[in-house]
Amino acid sequence: MNSYRLLFESEYEDVIEKLKSERDRNITGYYDLPFDSIKLPKKDFQEIVLIGIGGSSLGTRAIDSFLRLKRKAKKIHYLDNPDPVAFKNKLSRIDPTNSLFILISKSGTTLETITQFKALLHYFNLDLSQDAKRFIFITDRDSALDKLAKKYQIEYFSIPKNVGGRFSVLSNVGMIPLGLAGYEIEKILYGAKFFMQRFFAKKETTILKKASFLAKNWQQYPMNVLFSYANELENFNKWYMQLWGESLGKIDAHGQSVGLTPITLIGPRDQHSFLQLLAQGPIDKSVTFLRIANFEEDLLIPNCSLPYLESTDFINGLTFGQMVNEQAKATMKSLKKRNMPIDEIILPCINEESIGELIVYFELLTSSVGALLEINTYDQPGVEEGKRILRETIG
Amino acid sequence: MNSYRLLFESEYEDVIEKLKSERDRNITGYYDLPFDSIKLPKKDFQEIVLIGIGGSSLGTRAIDSFLRLKRKAKKIHYLDNPDPVAFKNKLSRIDPTNSLFILISKSGTTLETITQFKALLHYFNLDLSQDAKRFIFITDRDSALDKLAKKYQIEYFSIPKNVGGRFSVLSNVGMIPLGLAGYEIEKILYGAKFFMQRFFAKKETTILKKASFLAKNWQQYPMNVLFSYANELENFNKWYMQLWGESLGKIDAHGQSVGLTPITLIGPRDQHSFLQLLAQGPIDKSVTFLRIANFEEDLLIPNCSLPYLESTDFINGLTFGQMVNEQAKATMKSLKKRNMPIDEIILPCINEESIGELIVYFELLTSSVGALLEINTYDQPGVEEGKRILRETIG
Numbered sequence A, B: 001m002n003s004y005r006l007l008f009e010s011e012y013e014d015v016i017e018k019l020k021s022e023r024d025r026n027i028t029g030y031y032d033l034p035f036d037s038i039k040l041p042k043k044d045f046q047e048i049v050l051i052g053i054g055g056s057s058l059g060t061r062a063i064d065s066f067l068r069l070k071r072k073a074k075k076i077h078y079l080d081n082p083d084p085v086a087f088k089n090k091l092s093r094i095d096p097t098n099s100l101f102i103l104i105s106k107s108g109t110t111l112e113t114i115t116q117f118k119a120l121l122h123y124f125n126l127d128l129s130q131d132a133k134r135f136i137f138i139t140d141r142d143s144a145l146d147k148l149a150k151k152y153q154i155e156y157f158s159i160p161k162n163v164g165g166r167f168s169v170l171s172n173v174g175m176i177p178l179g180l181a182g183y184e185i186e187k188i189l190y191g192a193k194f195f196m197q198r199f200f201a202k203k204e205t206t207i208l209k210k211a212s213f214l215a216k217n218w219q220q221y222p223m224n225v226l227f228s229y230a231n232e233l234e235n236f237n238k239w240y241m242q243l244w245g246e247s248l249g250k251i252d253a254h255g256q257s258v259g260l261t262p263i264t265l266i267g268p269r270d271q272h273s274f275l276q277l278l279a280q281g282p283i284d285k286s287v288t289f290l291r292i293a294n295f296e297e298d299l300l301i302p303n304c305s306l307p308y309l310e311s312t313d314f315i316n317g318l319t320f321g322q323m324v325n326e327q328a329k330a331t332m333k334s335l336k337k338r339n340m341p342i343d344e345i346i347l348p349c350i351n352e353e354s355i356g357e358l359i360v361y362f363e364l365l366t367s368s369v370g371a372l373l374e375i376n377t378y379d380q381p382g383v384e385e386g387k388r389i390l391r392e393t394i395g
Helices: A009-024 A030-035 A058-066 A084-093 A111-123 A144-151 A172-180 A185-200 A205-216 A231-248 A275-280 A310-315 A320-336 A352-373 A381-394 B010-024 B030-035 B058-066 B084-093 B111-123 B144-152 B172-180 B185-200 B205-216 B231-248 B275-280 B310-315 B320-336 B352-373 B381-394
Strands: A047-051 A076-079 A099-104 A135-140 A155-159 A223-228 A261-266 A285-294 A342-349 B047-051 B076-079 B099-105 B135-140 B155-159 B223-228 B261-266 B285-294 B342-349
Touching: A009 A030, A009 A185, A009 A205, A009 A352, A030 A185, A030 A352, A047 A111, A047 A172, A058 A076, A058 A172, A058 A231, A058 A352, A076 A084, A084 A111, A084 B231, A084 B320, A099 A111, A099 A172, A111 B310, A111 B320, A135 A144, A135 A172, A144 A155, A155 A172, A172 A185, A185 A352, A205 A352, A223 A231, A231 A261, A231 A285, A231 A352, A231 B084, A231 B275, A261 B261, A275 A320, A275 B231, A275 B381, A285 A320, A310 B111, A310 B381, A320 A342, A320 B084, A320 B111, A320 B381, A342 A352, A381 B275, A381 B310, A381 B320, B010 B030, B010 B185, B010 B205, B010 B352, B030 B185, B030 B352, B047 B111, B047 B172, B058 B076, B058 B172, B058 B231, B058 B352, B076 B084, B084 B111, B099 B111, B099 B172, B135 B144, B135 B172, B144 B155, B155 B172, B172 B185, B185 B352, B205 B352, B223 B231, B231 B261, B231 B285, B231 B352, B275 B320, B285 B320, B320 B342, B342 B352
Parallel strands: A047 A076, A047 A099, A099 A135, A135 A155, A223 A261, A223 A285, A285 A342, B047 B076, B047 B099, B099 B135, B135 B155, B223 B261, B223 B285, B285 B342
Antiparallel strands: none
16 A cells, blocks of 8 residues: 555656666665675674664664564674763673674774773773784774774774665674674575665666655655554664665755655554644654564463453454554554555564565665755765864864 | 744743643643642552553653662563563563552553553453552543442552643652652652742743744744753653644644644764754754753763774763763754754753753643644644544454
């Protein structure tokens, strides 16, 4: 089901050609990532400590949370936001003697990441020379971090220069930690490859239809809501938020500020929060419903009736997963009546292939919208100003 | 610091009068909550299981997370979203023999809440008669749940009829579980009362200035970003999201859909995600920076320098808390250069009084904007349609 109006099919070809041209001229390297193979290092450890922020951790977290049920895997501690309370709390739960420390920074000098790393070395009494085997660095070739790795013979992995953080989850950035944690990364990449090929073979024209609608009507619908009906998708929502916001909030080829604002919700929970605004507020949002058709380890709602509460019994005998899906469908129907632009993504189940497909779906959608908006989808020049002011103030 | 343009001071009086009138005519009862005293029941238990969704748990969670550092308290398990994976996972971590189950539903028949409660009874083999002492119900007087409590002699607490879920955290809804968990609720209420009195004594006119700006320019700035620089405020962000979205997305007195859309960020993390959109996208958002001036248990950034990474050393010797605050200030400055409407809320530290004040600040801001938009800030008629469709489909 898809309520986006069909625009001009003739444009689809143009968008695909633009994306192909980005790929062939190496404007961005993310299109090729699912076709690469990842070589995992051999390491002996019990838990992983991942130090990285933004694109260096959001994708890994998205997949890790989504596949939680299938985890035969080693735990990953994420050190992302340098909040003092959270950082201290995490430090107290890490056993440094049994941990592998994976430091991820594309530029090699990300302030929050390097600062946390230095604090780790200090508070855990780690030494780069003696403890070299307990570190892995993932960074751009020839970055400062790359040089540091070489100096101390720390194992390191590179990120293709033309793959930005938010498009890098299927590179070493995500695949090394997830692979080391025990996930079947080849299946994730298989799902990603499968979808990428179908798109370029013009078999996923829904993406083009949707991109075309969103780009043409961005001033009427400047907000795009991703309404995900599963706790397991909460970190995927955060990954999408970066991908969408950082890629599509730009100054376009004509010098005009354009921007599509991502908003993320979790269902059914946020039916008790944000839904009222969708139901009666201005129609300035498109909404994508994302749900999981089958939860492998679902739970039955017992056939139990309580005095005075019989009005809730109509749901008895369904599973929790079915209830969540029915709530998504009902909410979607209620919003369709308002003529909101709505579409739906149904994942068959929670597995590696489906998260691989889902990631590529949103990456290709982002690229398609960006191409139609005539912006550079892959840079982020706007974040430099704050960094400059910070250095001026403190430095 | 506050960059909202001053509008007409003569209007301030009008808004305060409108709010006073809401209070005196009992349109909403939340203005009185900080002046009530809460009587905690005597219960013997190790952990709390709170079953409630939306306004029945968001406020409690916001305070619980914010005060985490000060917790001498008993753990609270939250059963909110009925996601099967998350629900099963939580069940496995609850020890039913040592837990107090607090069931919160204003209407008494919230589907997700009652369903999870029935599943708890079933899977933990609990019995309403025999185990009555292990339950507490918090609900509207004469609701179905209230009747169930009476039937089985379960201890219950009521919610004032004229206090909606999203405005109820300072009532029994939040204060009973937080008090039982060991937090000093009288201090939370003291902070709330202090701020409420100052507002009605016309000593908090910033709120009126801000409300007036937001209401008059809502079409130019339909999105309001709360950029909170602390992990401890992540659940506060969610509470704000419900308060703002559900209160201010409405059909107004003239039949027009109005709506201010809440967007929440965590800093510095989301400087690596959403900031690019703020920095170069359309100026269609106001931004409120929320930060904590002093983290009681702060952590020093060690005076450590690594080869090639010297460019990050300018931050050495600061604490993590200072770094986070400096990043907030630098980002704010960079956005001010774009003439975005920006304001700043600085909490002196993490304690009970400051979260009490903060809650009332946002509640009064919401009421003031609602009054100026000529909407009913306190109802949520738009969420009924989806519920109706669900019943029709399954029932």
